[in-house]
Amino acid sequence: MIILIRVLKKANINKxxxxxxxxxxxxxxxxxxxxFILFLGHNPIKVYLSMLDGSFGSVYRFKExxxxxxxxxxxxxxxxxxxxxxxxxxxxxxxxxxxxxLSSFIALRFSEIPRPLLLMLMIIAGIIGGGLWALIPAIFKAKYGTNETLFTLMLNYIAIKWITYLQYGPxxxxxxxxxxxxxxxxxxxTLPKLFGIHIGWLxxxxxxxxxxIFMHHTKRGYEISVIGESENTGRYAGMDVxxxxxxxxxISxxxxxxxxxxxxxxxxxxLSVELSGGIGYTAIIITWLSSLNALLIPLVSFLFAILVQGGAYIQTAFQIPQSAAQILQGLILMFVLGSEFLVNYRLVLDKSKTALRKGV
Amino acid sequence: MDKKTLIEISSITKTFGKVIANKNVSLKFTSGEIHSILGENGAGKSTLMNMLSGIYTPDSGSIFVKGKKIKFNLPKDSINMGIGMIHQHFKLVDILTAKENIIAGQRGNFFVNGKKLSKEIKEISEKYGLDISPDKKVYDMSVAEKQRLEILKVLYRGADILILDEPTAVLTPQETEGLFNIIRKMKAAGCSVIIITHKLNEVMEISDKITVLRKGEVVDTVNKKDVNTKELADMMVGRSIDLSIDRVETDKRENILELSEVKAVRNDNTRALDKISFRIHSGEILGVAGVAGSGQKELCEAIAGLYPITCGEIVYKGMSIVGRNPREIIKMGISMSFVPEDRLGMGLIASMDIVDNILLKEYQDQKGVFISRKPASVKANRIVEKLNIDTPDINHTVRKLSGGNIQKVLLGREIETNPSLIITAYPARGLDIGAAYTVYDLLNEQKQKGVGILFIGEDLDVLMELCDRIVVMCEGKITGIVDAKTVTKEDLGFMMAGESLRIRNDNLD
Structure with a gap:
């Protein structure tokens, strides 16, 4: 008896x-x-508890x-x-x-100008730097319909290597x-602190x-949503796609x-090549798990931060190597993302013994 | 001939969430019989057939094929039981030949015995009058040829039960006649043919038995000889209805839109529109007839500023609108509404609610960066009330509405802008009889107000009853502009097939 598993798209999905x-x-x-933790010879419950301990156990850890x-x-x-x-x-x-x-360039070049002005310039430079880097694939997509997925991915490597070059060179x-x-x-x-944590939180x-507000109450936000659903509808409504x-x-x-x-x-x-360490990729997962809802993003981000911070803590607490902690993170991501598949598809066992023989 | 029951469906029920698609349906299909399944959209015809072809599995009840109780999990299971489904959208590979399409996906030897295959195909095609050249590529075929190939494909796979889903939607009247001849031959050969349709006239022409479905339940199964069109329509809708469409008379006739020698090409450099010239007047419904894909879509989009034209002139009340996008056309003060064929892909956003969809046509008139949903909500409430749209509230996602209500939202939004020209493609497609008549009434109401309407239609009966004049298109060309009151269906059919001999030039204006 041959049993095959078939993948079928779900007709309707309920919440x-x-x-x-x-x-x-x-x-x-x-x-x-x-x-996995058992395999490493540790008590899983202890490990999980100390992950929480590492994230919330002290004021310092919580700040981290x-x-x-x-x-x-x-x-x-x-x-x-x-x-x-x-x-x-x-x-x-x-x-x-x-x-x-770009903001480091300002920081290093004009390090002595007054703090508020310098920080302002750095913020603007940061936004411009990221914005221009995203503009390149955007122009190609808008003009020639280029696939943005590969394009943006490849630009990551260029950016990282560029920073490496600066760090080891000029x-x-x-x-x-x-x-x-x-x-x-x-x-x-350096950004000032507010209540003991740098002002980035504010x-x-x-x-x-x-x-x-931008996505829900502005014209441009509305246009973005419409074009995301259907470029044709956007053109039909007279939008400049x-x-x-x-x-x-x-903006992105x-x-x-x-x-x-x-x-x-x-x-x-x-500035260093270790600056981000994958934030750009983790953010993709966070955005997806937040179902593209801005208000859910802080919550999901916080949960991911616990994973990262708790993971770092158990490295020292249990002498688990860093890579092992990352395996834990990877497992959770893999399961959650893998489950997305089951949200959209169902599996059917195909016991096609008879079908095989009957094939014309 | 000895008739035996090939399929027996006994009290099948299928629900999707809260929606009951089929309830307690029991049916029998017999060999050597043509059985039509008639019903409005959403009556559960497709769901029922999809269960027969293994796409869905029933929640309860059972299906017997040739006396054997079966449970289909996959389309393949039903093919193996001799059930072949011809879908409305053909499932053929364009770049392959007829022969290659027939064997694609078949189990068999690694090598293909070309000669044997050709011989087998020839046998089947002669038996049923399925005229096919085995080595012709699909992209070279006409729609009718593709349909014949689809039929041949399932017959080759051994099907003796054929399900045809709206088979005549893409055919000219003459091609339809050809298809019916093939179907009659299959019947004579002992096949069971099931036709899903909502076209009453065709049902009366071809069927032996007719089953009417309404709201997922079988109303009745009748023999053709015992019923007439009117009775069938009443059964479908569940109340007595008037099947005639009004043609309101108007006297105001000024020129609104004039196209002269308009040409356009598709991406692959084939001709989409070829020297199209006609005029639309105020207070007139100008119909466009033609087999699907004769350039109707491109024509609408060219006028709406969504499809580039290579030469020619489009003049709206003395202003040229060539080369302008929809936004610019609106800014010129031209009040034109386009109700596209692709409701959810172009006219509306399926995942947004009614308010956000109304917003689509008005947010650009708002000042500043922010968007206000208040005026759109007011409009949405008005449209819902005026057109009697069946929705829990105006914040209901459009996707979840029924086809008729979706069309009402789209049409309502466009009419709300007070246009003097409406371009509408297949506005009644997929709508049930009641909703379709509402749409015709709405168009007539606009016509009376002096609006010029370009109506792309597919049902010739409707075109001939509703329109004042009819433009007939074939392969991007106009093969005739005729008076809808005097033209015959046969003449329209010939022109749809490309014969422009019968042009009546006296009606060109």
């Missing part, structure tokens, strides 16, 4: 089913992680979790604007680096005893509201670039 599938996915992910949430929120908002238009911007990572690059700090690093920013180029909250694509991508890239500025100024205090 409770989606929620059940997602919850089940998280449960299965934890189950698999449990097996918030600091890890901020860039995820802002980048996800940028990705959201593009995804609403069904422009698959996989280039958040590169846009973060190019934003960081921007290398002469005072670092030959160590390949870019000089630290001056105090004037920027993030404001941006969540702004993007929500190319212009909408380009502005949306400048600009927000990613702003993340780069915040990370380099407030967190790393300099």
């Amino acid at each position: 409770t089913e989606i929620v059940t599938i997602r919850l089940l996915a998280i449960f299965l992910a934890l189950l698999t992680s449990t097996l 979790t918030i600091i890890k949430t901020i860039p995820l929120v802002i980048t996800s908002l940028g990705i959201l604007v593009a995804f609403k238009m069904k422009f698959w911007n996989i280039g958040g990572e590169g846009q973060i680096y190019m934003g960081a690059f 921007w290398k700090d002469p005072n670092a005893l030959g160590f390949p690093k870019i000089p630290n920013f001056s105090d004037n180029a 920027i993030a909250i404001i941006l969540v509201m702004l993007i929500y 190319k212009k909408v694509i380009i502005t949306a991508m400048i 890239g600009g927000l990613c670039g702003l993340t780069g500025m915040i990370q380099s100024s407030a967190v790393n205090n300099t």
Whole structure:
């Protein structure tokens, strides 16, 4: 007897089913992680508890979790604007680096001008850097219909290699005893703190509201949603489709670039190739899991930050190597994303023994 | 001939969420019989047939094929039981030949015995009068040829039960006659032929038995000889209805739109429109007849500013609108409404609610960066009330409305802009009889107000009753402009097939 599994598209999808599938996915992910932790010789429950401990156990740890949430929120908002238009911007990572690059240029070049002015300039530079990097694929998409997925992805590598070149070459700090690093920013180029955490958190909250208003209560936001659903409808209603694509991508890239500025100024205090470390990719997942809803992004970002922060903590607490902690994160992502498939498709067992013989 | 029951459906029920698509349906299909399934849109015809062809599985009830109880999980299962479905949209590979399409997806040897195959195909095609050249590529075929190929394909796979879904929608009257001859031959050969349709006249012409479905339930199964068209229509709708369409008379006749020598090409450089010239007057419904794909879509989009034309002139009340996009046309003060064929792909946004869809045509008139949904909500309420749209509220997603209500939202929005020209493509497609008549009434109402209407239609009966004049198109050319009151269906058919001999030039204006 031959049993094949066939994939069929679901005719209709109901909400409770989606929620059940997602919850089940998280449960299965934890189950698999449990097996993995057992395999490493640790007590899974202890490991999970200390992940929470690592994220919430002290004021310092909690602050760290918030600091890890901020860039995820802002980048996800940028990705959201593009995804609403069904422009698959996989280039958040590169846009973060190019934003960081341009704002670092200002920070290093004009390190002595007054703090508010310098920070303002850096913010603008960050937005421009990311925005321009996103503009390139946007123009090609608008004019020639180029596939943006590969285009934005490839631009990531170019951006990262460009930063590497600067770090090991022209921007290398002469005072670092030959160590390949870019000089630290001056105090004037560092974002101030508010309630003990750099002010990025306030920027993030404001941006969540702004993007929500932009998408729901402005003409351009409406146009982005319409074109995302159907370019033909956009043309039919007399929209300038190319212009909408380009502005949306400048906003998308600009927000990613702003993340780069915040990370380099407030967190790393300099520019480096390790600046982002995958924020641009994680943001894609966060945006997707938030169902493209700006108000859900902070929550989902926070959950991801716990994963990152807790993962870092168990490395030291249990002497689990860093890669093992990343495997845990990867497992959860894989299950949750994999479950998306079951949201849209169903599997059917095809016991086609008779069918095989009867084939004409 | 010895008649036996090939399929027996016994009390099948299928629901999608809260929607009951089929309820307690019991039917029998017999060999050597042509059985029409008649019903309005949403009556459950397609769901029922999709269960027979293995696309859906019933929630309860059972299906017996040739005396055997079966449970289909996959389309393949039903093909193996000898059930062949001819879908409305053909499932053929354009760049392959007829022969290659027939064997595609078949299990068999690694090598193809070309000669044997050709011989088998020839046998089947002679038996049923399916005129096909096995080595012709699909892209070279006419629609009728493609349909014959689809039929041949399922016959080759051993089907003796054929399900045809709206088979005449894409055919000229003459081609329809050809198809009916083929169907009669299949009947004579002992096949069971099931035709899904909503065209009453054709049902009366071809069927032996007719089953009428309404709201998922079988109203009745009758023998053709015992009923007439009117009775069938009443059964379909569930109440007594008047099947005639009014042609209102108007006297105001000024020129609104004039096309002269308009040409356009498709992406692949084939001709989409060839020297199209005609005029539309105020207070007139100008019909466009033609087999699907004769350039109707391009014609509408060219006038609406969505399709580039290569030469010619389009003049609206003395202003040339060539080369302008829809926005510019609106800005010129031209009040033109285009109700596209593709309602959810172009006219409306399926995933948005009624208000956001009304907003589509008015947000650009708002000042500033922000958008206000208030005026659109007011309009939405007005349209819902005026056109009697069946929706829980104006914030209901358009996708979840029925076809007729979706069309009312689209038409309502366009009429709300007070246009002096309406271009509408297949406005009654997919609508049930009641909704279709509402649409015709709305168009007549606009006509009386002095609006010029370009009506792209597919049902010749409707075109001949509703329109004042009819433009007939074939392969991008106009083969005739005729008076709808005097033209015959046969003449229209000849012109649709490309014969322009019978042009009546006296009606060109």
